[in-house]
Amino acid sequence: MMTMTMKELVEDARRRVTAISPADAAGAAEKGDLVLDVREPAELDSDGRVPGALHVPRGILETRADATAATAVPELTGLCGQGRVHVLCASGGRAALAADTLRSMGYDATLIEGGLAAWKANGLPVEG
DSSP: OOOOOHHHHHHHHHHHSEEEOHHHHHHHHHTTOEEEEOSOHHHHHHHOBOTTOEEOOGGGHHHHHOTTSTTOOHHHHTTTTTSEEEEEOSSSHHHHHHHHHHHHTTOEEEEETTHHHHHHHTTOOOBO
16 A cells, blocks of 8 residues: 655645736636635634635635535535635645545636745735
């Protein structure tokens, strides 16, 4: 059985997902796309939140993105096959894994390149 490191898993996922710049993701969100933040709650408190983003930690994403699950989040599941989801984390690794998972579940999902660090570096709004 082949094993992979976290770095290799992220690189593998990145080969299957499209990356979008933070500025393009922010513009798309203004037109109705969803920004999905997969950081942990403590990160939101310490580093801030992207206004209007939906927060679903990476560790529970599948349970919230599956429309058949009791824990599904309609704001997310309603976009499966219907809209685009731009995924954000701190620097891009977890977001790549999450976007790849969503893609496998039927979503049109992209990775916000550089994560929150790049979002802030581009002067985009952050609350808190």
